[in-house]
Amino acid sequence: MIGIPADAPLDTPQAAPEIPSPDDATPAVLVLADGTVLRGLACGARGSVCGEVVFNTGMTGYQEVLTDPSYAGQLITFTYPELGNTGVNGEDLEADHAHARGCILRQLSPRPSNWRSEETLDHWLVRQGVVGIRGVDTRALVRHLREGGALNGAIASDGTDPAALLERVRAAPSMDGLNLAAKVSTREPYTWDRSCAAAFDTRLQPRPDRPYRVVAIDFGIKRAILERLVAHGCSVTVLPAAATLEQVLALEPEGVFLSNGPGDPAAVAEGIALARDLLQQSQLPVFGICLGHQILGLALGGRSFKLGYGHRGLNHPCGSPGSVEITSQNHGFALDAASLPAERVRITHLNLNDRTVAALALRHQPVFGIQYHPEASPGPHDADHHFARFVALMAERR
Numbered sequence: 001m002i003g004i005p006a007d008a009p010l011d012t013p014q015a016a017p018e019i020p021s022p023d024d025a026t027p028a029v030l031v032l033a034d035g036t037v038l039r040g041l042a043c044g045a046r047g048s049v050c051g052e053v054v055f056n057t058g059m060t061g062y063q064e065v066l067t068d069p070s071y072a073g074q075l076i077t078f079t080y081p082e083l084g085n086t087g088v089n090g091e092d093l094e095a096d097h098a099h100a101r102g103c104i105l106r107q108l109s110p111r112p113s114n115w116r117s118e119e120t121l122d123h124w125l126v127r128q129g130v131v132g133i134r135g136v137d138t139r140a141l142v143r144h145l146r147e148g149g150a151l152n153g154a155i156a157s158d159g160t161d162p163a164a165l166l167e168r169v170r171a172a173p174s175m176d177g178l179n180l181a182a183k184v185s186t187r188e189p190y191t192w193d194r195s196c197a198a199a200f201d202t203r204l205q206p207r208p209d210r211p212y213r214v215v216a217i218d219f220g221i222k223r224a225i226l227e228r229l230v231a232h233g234c235s236v237t238v239l240p241a242a243a244t245l246e247q248v249l250a251l252e253p254e255g256v257f258l259s260n261g262p263g264d265p266a267a268v269a270e271g272i273a274l275a276r277d278l279l280q281q282s283q284l285p286v287f288g289i290c291l292g293h294q295i296l297g298l299a300l301g302g303r304s305f306k307l308g309y310g311h312r313g314l315n316h317p318c319g320s321p322g323s324v325e326i327t328s329q330n331h332g333f334a335l336d337a338a339s340l341p342a343e344r345v346r347i348t349h350l351n352l353n354d355r356t357v358a359a360l361a362l363r364h365q366p367v368f369g370i371q372y373h374p375e376a377s378p379g380p381h382d383a384d385h386h387f388a389r390f391v392a393l394m395a396e397r398r
């Protein structure tokens, strides 16, 4: 297999024909756009892939991370030193298939140990067409990315020459300006009624007699978000990223949800136009998470910018005066606080590591956005109350 070209549709994983044995010592190479070359051993699918090299500092949740559509087009460096310990199961998937293009690891566990494990991570990566490299000094790589910023790179385990790879990397598009939401969004509307029966559901308010009708716009939605909305008493209809205000209103929603998703928020023109229409022509409660939050800010006339190396991990503190929540994060862009119209928007939470905008709310409309991930998956559940906030806005209007 030659690998997945940079412009390949993101929703067609390319399965490699054979499952290599875990003791296979095929060499692999990682080449960064600045010319850095790191050598290691192959894991997952054999081939070569190009994408933005980012890092995730979470200690758990590799399955959720690799299937989160927000990682489409990216090569993920995992800082946790051994991956695959708990294998792969059919329940912890955030989408039907992997969205990350490649993974960069220190060490791959050959023998999973978990009662839910159905398959080794290595087998699953092969079936999903995710090209991996193991044996990399991920600490050195992360220091490099933190100093120089996230940049494009390529992994090859098919013998491609590093110089040829570097040429491909330099020709690949930058994440800046890429609308990837359109590529990963659902083609057809669908409804979702499955809830996750997590223990923390016991803290929820009593279920309503009738579920709250929510329309969710899919820019790359994670399943856990749909499950949390249902757990909080909503019934959800999911519409494609290009949905119009008429299509949304035709479903008579009580609230509209704008999802997470990959790529540059400023490039998601159809989503920004829909958010603008919603804010101007309806008084509906609107809740945005991550890309959805960024789209809300852009619809309000704000500006987004690319962070140096992004926030991807499970322990990012975010706060409003008097309260701090430890949050799950996965984003490479953020809203510029100074660009948001202060007479309409209140910044309710800041990221306490770098003081970037972590959440906003409109002063005169039932609309709010959260840059981090209240659905966790993976991560802490401190921020789950934001789903209850959305439901409370809909309940007030019944």
Ligand SMILES: NC(=O)CC[C@H](N)C(=O)O
Pocket (backbone or CB within 6 Å): 070, 259, 260, 261, 262, 263, 264, 265, 289, 290, 291, 292, 330, 331, 332, 333, 334
């Ligand atoms: N998880 C997300 O929704 C990510 C949003 C956007 N693609 C970013 O990187 O900032």
